[in-house]
Amino acid sequence: MNTIPSTFSGRLPPYTVVGAEADKNLSGVSAVVLPRRGRMGRRAFFEELEKCGFDLIVSVENSTGGGAVAGGVEELYALSGAARFLLIDEKVSVGAKINAAASEVKSPLFFVLWDDQRISGIKAERIHERLKIGLKPPANAAPQNEMPVSQAAAPDIFSSAYKRLCTVPVMQNQALETVPTMNVPVAAADFASKKTSFFSTNASSKKSAGKTGFFRGKNTFECVPILPEYDEFPTLYPFDAAGVYDRARFIRLGGFDDALDSPYWQYLDLGLRAWLWGEEIRCDKPLRLSVEGQIHREDTTADASYRRFFLKNLAPVFRRSEKKITLETIAAASEGIVSESTDGGVLPLVYFFPFALKSGMGIKTSWRLFSGIRHWVKDNSSRFVTDSRTLFRNWLGKIIQSDVDV
Numbered sequence: 044m045n046t047i048p049s050t051f052s053g054r055l056p057p058y059t060v061v062g063a064e065a066d067k068n069l070s071g072v073s074a075v076v077l078p079r080r081g082r083m084g085r086r087a088f089f090e091e092l093e094k095c096g097f098d099l100i101v102s103v104e105n106s107t108g109g110g111a112v113a114g115g116v117e118e119l120y121a122l123s124g125a126a127r128f129l130l131i132d133e134k135v136s137v138g139a140k141i142n143a144a145a146s147e148v149k150s151p152l153f154f155v156l157w158d159d160q161r162i163s164g165i166k167a168e169r170i171h172e173r174l175k176i177g178l179k180p181p182a183n184a185a186p187q188n189e190m191p192v193s194q195a196a197a198p199d200i201f202s203s204a205y206k207r208l209c210t211v212p213v214m215q216n217q218a219l220e221t222v223p224t225m226n227v228p229v230a231a232a233d234f235a236s237k238k239t240s241f242f243s244t245n246a247s248s249k250k251s252a253g254k255t256g257f258f259r260g261k262n263t264f265e266c267v268p269i270l271p272e273y274d275e276f277p278t279l280y281p282f283d284a285a286g287v288y289d290r291a292r293f294i295r296l297g298g299f300d301d302a303l304d305s306p307y308w309q310y311l312d313l314g315l316r317a318w319l320w321g322e323e324i325r326c327d328k329p330l331r332l333s334v335e336g337q338i339h340r341e342d343t344t345a346d347a348s349y350r351r352f353f354l355k356n357l358a359p360v361f362r363r364s365e366k367k368i369t370l371e372t373i374a375a376a377s378e379g380i381v382s383e384s385t386d387g388g389v390l391p392l393v394y395f396f397p398f399a400l401k402s403g404m405g406i407k408t409s410w411r412l413f414s415g416i417r418h419w420v421k422d423n424s425s426r427f428v429t430d431s432r433t434l435f436r437n438w439l440g441k442i443i444q445s446d447v448d449v
Contacts, residue, residue, distance in 0.1 A: 054142075054301070055139070055142060055143045055146055056131055056132070056133055056135045056139050056140075056143060056301075057131075057132045057133065058103075058106075058129045058130055058131045058132060058143055059106065059129070059130040059132070060127060060128070060129060060130075060147070061127070061128045061130060062126050062127040062128045064127075069096065069098060069168075070096050070097060070098055070150075070166070070167035070168040070170075070171055071098070071150055071151055071152055071167075071168075071171040071175075072097055072098060072150055072152045072153065072154055072167040072168075072170050072171050072287065073097055073098045073099040073100070073101060073148040073149075073150040073152070073153045073154070074092055074095070074097040074099070074100045074101065074153070074154050074156065074167075075101050075102075075103070075141060075144040075145070075148070075153050075154065075155045075156070076089075076092070076100060076101065076102040076103070076156065076157070076158055077103060077137065077140060077141075077155065077156070077157045077158070077284070078102065078103070078104060078157075078158050079157045079158060079159055079339075080157075080158050080159045080335070084158075084335075085158060088158050088161070089102075089126060091161065091162070092126075092162075093125050093126075095162055095165075095166055095167050096166050096167040096168055097125065097150075097154070097167045098148070098149075098150045098167070099125060099126075099127060099147075099148055099149075099150065100125050100126040100127065101126075101127050101128075101129060101144045101147050101148055101153075102126060102127070102128050102129070102158075103128075103129045103131060103140040103141075103143060103144050104128055104129065104130050104131065105130075105131055105134070106130035106131060106132055127147065129143055129144060129147065131143070135301065136299070136301050136303065136304060136306065136309060137284060137299075137306045137309065138284070138298070138299025138300065138301055138303070138306070138309040138310075138313070139299065139301035141155055141284060141298070141299055142298040142299055142301065145288070145290060145293055145294065145298060148290065150290065151204070151205065151289065151290055151291065152170070152171060152174060152205065152287055152288065152289060152290065153287070153288055153290055154167075154170065154286070154287045154288075155281075155284050155285055155286060155287075155288065156285050156332060157283065157285065157339075159334060159335045159336060160285065160332040160333070160334050160335075161332065161333045161334075161335070162331075162332060163215070163219075163331040163332065163333050164331070165329060165330060165331070170287060170330065173327060173329070173330075174205045174206050174207075174210055174287060174289075174327070175204055175205055175206075176204060176205060176206050203289055203291055203292055205289045205292075206323075206325075207289065207292075207322065207323040207324065207325060208288065208289055208292040208293065208296065208317050208322040208323060208324060209281050209286045209287065209288050209289070209293075209314075209317070209322075209323075209324045210286055210287045210324075210325060210326070210327045210330065211224075211225075211278055211281045211282065211285065211286040211287075211324060211325070211326045211327075211330075212285060212286065212287075212326070212327065212330040212331055212332045213271055213326060213327075213328055213330065213331045213332075214282065214283075214285075214331075214332055214334060214338065215331055215332065215333045215334065216333070216334060216338060217333070217334070217335065217336070219333060221270055221271075222270075222334075222338055223268040223269045223270045224268055224278075224282035224283075225268065225269050225270065225271045225276050225277075225278040225282075225326060226266050226267065226268050226269075226278050226279045226280055226282065227266070227267060227269055227277070227278065227279065227438060228265070228266060228267075228279060228434075228435040228438050229265045229266075229267045266279060266311070266343075268282070271326045271328060273328075274326070274327065274328045275325040275326065275327070276325060276326045277323065277324065277325050277438075278314075278324055278325065278326060279311065279314050279315060279318070279324070280310045280311045280313065280314025280315065280324065281310060281313075281314065281324060282310075282341075283310075283339055283341075284299075284306070284310050285332060286324070287327075287330070292322060296313070296316065296317060296320065296322065297316075298313075299312070299313050300312050300313070300351070300355075302351060303348040303351055303352060304346070304347070304348050305342065305344070305346055305348035305349075306341070306342070307341045307342055307343050308346075308348040308349055308351075308352045309348070310341075311352060311356075312351075312352045312355060312356060315356040315357075315431065315434075316355065316356060318429075318434055319356065319359070319388070319427055319428070319429060319430065319431065319434065320423075320426045320427060320428065321426075321428040350402055350404075350412065351412065351416070354390065354398070354412065354413060354416040354417075355416055355419070355420075356431060357431045358390055358394055358398070359388040359389060359390050359420050359427065359430055359431075360388065360389055360390075360391060360430050360432075361386075361387070361388050361427050361428070361429050361430040361433065362386070362387065362388075362389055363386050364386055386425070387424030387425045387426070387427050388420050388423070388424050388426075388427030388430065389420060389421070389424065390413075390416065390417040390420040390421075392417070394413075395409070395410065395413050398413055399413070
């Protein structure tokens with residue numbers, strides 16, 4: 044059974060809505076607030092957000108535990124005319140909260156931030172202007188319904204009026220110093236080699252403890268945070284989930300996978316899935332968030348969520364179809380018949396036993412997880428435009444391209 048949704052529609056947690064009933068729909072950007080600081084300072088935070096001119100401010104709160112949180116919501120509701128509060132009735136992941144908020148907003152863009160982060164000197168309307176594009180398809184471009192499957196199924200830059208799936212801000216500490224939050228892959232020299240095995244190491248070994256990465260041990264792939272050297276610098280995923288999301292692309296991508304309990308692997312799953320499916324995540328240097336207190340540290344422990352993340356993102360292989368020229372294909376081409384391409388992602392069946400041995404789960408449990416994700420990869424095969432090995436090998440080119448563009 045396929046346990047991984049292609050869209051989060053119908054899988055949202057139950058919640059109650061309190062506050063603003065309709066978007067003002069002026070700037071084209073709504074704000075999604077995730078609480079982390081408690082009641083202190085929240086009033087001033089929401090007042091600052093309203094001054095930024097967002098269409099709607101959606102704050103996702105936990106209704107359980109009542110007390111201070113419930114009282115704070117009532118106070119803010121009375122003071123704010125542009126805020127809507129989603130009271131989640133159960134304990135859910137950060138990604139599930141963002142999915143719920145994305146279903147509530149109607150603006151084409153939504154900006155996710157935490158309530159201990161402050162927007163530095165930029166209005167919502169300006170954000171919209173910077174991310175909007177005016178590209179149109181070339182005059183000789185084939186209509187969408189006449190494109191080959193491999194081309195039509197891939198994300199189309201002309202299908203959205205905005206630059207990319209997610210635009211992340213530059214993060215600053217209390218002293219307004221930029222902190223490294225652009226996460227890039229750093230591969231061992233032999234990682235790009237076909238001899239490298241995905242299952243050569245145990246992610247839970249003592250040797251791997253404390254490492255920030257995918258492959259732990261001898262054949263190591265690490266994800267390292269660095270400073271954004273250029274505007275539109277690429278990053279594997281949005282740090283702390285903070286960023287401006289293209290709502291249509293976000294929904295088409297399937298949103299965050301709420302089956303992943305770890306926020307880190309949840310963010311990385313969305314980010315890597317985006318890159319593998321042809322989307323992009325880049326920074327916008329004028330967009331800045333200053334963080335009150337300590338910068339949130341991500342827990343990169345390779346827990347149970349890592350297994351699911353691994354099978355969805357690191358294990359699939361991108362394969363191109365090898366079309367043979369025959370009399371039949373020549374005749375079909377002469378009649379204008381375009382055969383469907385079989386290019387796409389696959390999760391090879393031969394990966395199962397190495398995965399089962401290294402996963403620490405029983406054979407039956409491992410098979411349920413593996414087969415479910417294998418079906419999901421098959422269902423979304425045509426959406427893959429590359430695989431993780433190729434993506435990581437070519438990542439340096441993305442950074443150089445950013446330099447050239449500037």
